[in-house]
Amino acid sequence: MGILLHIGRYFEFLRQVVGRPERTRLYFQRTLEEVDLLGVRSLGIVALLSVFMGAVITLQTSSNIDAAWIPRYVVGFTARQSVILEFSPTIISLILAGKVGSNIAAEIGTMRVKEQIDALDIMGVNSASYLVLPKIVAAMLINPFLIVISMFLSIFGGWVVSIGTGVVSPTDYITGLQWDFDPFTVTYALVKTVVFAFIITSVAAYHGYHTQGGALEVGRSSTTAVVYSSILILIANYLLTQLLLI
Amino acid sequence: MIEVVGLSKRFGDLQVLKGITATFEKGVVNQIIGRSGSGKSVLAKCIVGLHHPEEGRVLYDGRPFFEMSIEEKRTIRQEIGMLFQSSALFDSMTVEENVMFPMRMFTTMDIEAMRERARICLERVDIIGKERLFPAELSGGMQKRVGIARAIALTPKYIFYDEPNSGLDPQTAILIDGLIKELTEEYGTTTIVITHDMNSVMETGQNIIFIHDGQKWWQGDRQELLDSSDQELNDFIFASELMRQARRAITGRLE
Numbered sequence: 001m002g003i004l005l006h007i008g009r010y011f012e013f014l015r016q017v018v019g020r021p022e023r024t025r026l027y028f029q030r031t032l033e034e035v036d037l038l039g040v041r042s043l044g045i046v047a048l049l050s051v052f053m054g055a056v057i058t059l060q061t062s063s064n065i066d067a068a069w070i071p072r073y074v075v076g077f078t079a080r081q082s083v084i085l086e087f088s089p090t091i092i093s094l095i096l097a098g099k100v101g102s103n104i105a106a107e108i109g110t111m112r113v114k115e116q117i118d119a120l121d122i123m124g125v126n127s128a129s130y131l132v133l134p135k136i137v138a139a140m141l142i143n144p145f146l147i148v149i150s151m152f153l154s155i156f157g158g159w160v161v162s163i164g165t166g167v168v169s170p171t172d173y174i175t176g177l178q179w180d181f182d183p184f185t186v187t188y189a190l191v192k193t194v195v196f197a198f199i200i201t202s203v204a205a206y207h208g209y210h211t212q213g214g215a216l217e218v219g220r221s222s223t224t225a226v227v228y229s230s231i232l233i234l235i236a237n238y239l240l241t242q243l244l245l246i
Numbered sequence: 247m248i249e250v251v252g253l254s255k256r257f258g259d260l261q262v263l264k265g266i267t268a269t270f271e272k273g274v275v276n277q278i279i280g281r282s283g284s285g286k287s288v289l290a291k292c293i294v295g296l297h298h299p300e301e302g303r304v305l306y307d308g309r310p311f312f313e314m315s316i317e318e319k320r321t322i323r324q325e326i327g328m329l330f331q332s333s334a335l336f337d338s339m340t341v342e343e344n345v346m347f348p349m350r351m352f353t354t355m356d357i358e359a360m361r362e363r364a365r366i367c368l369e370r371v372d373i374i375g376k377e378r379l380f381p382a383e384l385s386g387g388m389q390k391r392v393g394i395a396r397a398i399a400l401t402p403k404y405i406f407y408d409e410p411n412s413g414l415d416p417q418t419a420i421l422i423d424g425l426i427k428e429l430t431e432e433y434g435t436t437t438i439v440i441t442h443d444m445n446s447v448m449e450t451g452q453n454i455i456f457i458h459d460g461q462k463w464w465q466g467d468r469q470e471l472l473d474s475s476d477q478e479l480n481d482f483i484f485a486s487e488l489m490r491q492a493r494r495a496i497t498g499r500l501e
Contacts, residue, residue, distance in 0.1 A: 122296065
């Protein structure tokens with residue numbers, strides 16, 4: 001019953017969010033601000049994680065492929081496939097669900113308990129749309145760029161490892177990267193990213209918007225938002241993979 | 247003028263409002279008083295549409311609020327200003343941006359005109375030279391005054407004040423009370439103040455509605471309140487010895 005109530009309220013909330021904006025120009029400005037807050041300010045953590053994860057994927061693949069009959073360039077191939085298909089779009093999105101999602105839920109939840117959302121409603125502003133729509137649009141626009149950057153940096157991390165440790169020669173690594181490349185895998189990754197960006201922002205905003213109580217409940221909303229958006233990302237990941245790749 | 251007719255509101259099994267009918271006059275300070283949990287804030291939130299009552303009507307100068315479409319409600323809300331108990335200023339905006347916000351949303355004024363209007367509103371509430379500060383950098387009293395400046399930015403017809411004196415020292419509370427009365431007379435607004443501050447009731451109350459047990463228990467002006475023999479009302483208003491002494495001094499009435 002509780003889940004059905006949440007599903008109903010979530011879709012009702014989305015209907016409010018896509019309501020007609022009062023001032024399109026103001027929404028555009030807010031979207032640009034959110035691009036900076038949600039995207040540009042996540043670049044550091046995304047870059048750091050990507051470089052190290054690319055390096056680790058390369059090391060692990062190399063240590064697990066020790067049969068003489070498997071060509072060494074398979075290390076580069078496996079690293080590329082792992083990064084493009086799963087690590088960058090899914091794992092980075094899960095990390096963003098923690099960073100950005102908790103931030104959105106806490107921000108909107110605090111506005112709710114401090115009566116700022118009531119103030120918007122009384123002024124006649126569509127508060128759900130004003131607060132949430134720019135965040136959803138911004139994340140859906142900027143996250144694909146973050147993920148593409150993550151892909152390049154992860155592959156770069158693997159290449160640095162190939163030079164630094166010699167577990168695979170840089171030539172083999174680059175040959176593997178280029179071997180049997182299907183550009184559709186990038187399209188698949190970007191489609192997933194856009195869907196995940198929508199889930200992260202809308203689920204976090206929903207939990208923040210419906211916060212009731214005080215500081216404790218804001219914290220609880222923030223945690224719940226991260227949990228639910230992570231679960232939904234995993235479910236959507238499975239469904240999209242089934243739809244697009246199989 | 248705002249008319250409330252037969253307003254009832256329930257939360258689960260709890261009947262908070264039980265068919266309240268009241269009229270809030272234009273150009274006077276209307277006060278809703280009552281004990282904590284009596285339903286006065288719920289009544290105010292029903293009037294402004296933050297809560298939807300199960301029964302009853304709210305008429306803004308004869309216009310039935312709950313029967314309106316969402317767009318019509320949004321339009322009428324632009325005629326409403328509200329000061330919240332917590333001031334509800336937007337943390338991420340400066341004082342000036344807070345006051346300019348309703349203008350940015352609902353008018354076609356250029357930035358200079360909005361700045362000028364914000365300056366006038368802030369001057370009206372005695373906030374000068376604080377335009378660039380953020381709400382967190384202001385005292386509670388200043389935040390309330392900025393909240394009032396934002397509420398009057400679009401020269402509303404109806405202004406609601408939810409516990410305007412809560413958390414303020416007595417001197418600042420008197421200043422806020424004075425400001426509420428002056429603005430009501432100056433703009434000719436329908437003003438509704440939700441309070442349980444008895445100083446405020448005695449200073450500015452012109453049309454006082456006492457809510458008890460979810461019902462409109464009593465209605466009258468300050469003099470009628472002093473002369474009232476209603477036991478519930480007297481228990482609430484004259485709970486302290488100080489208030490009883492004040493009544494004796496004013497009316498000569500003994501307990």
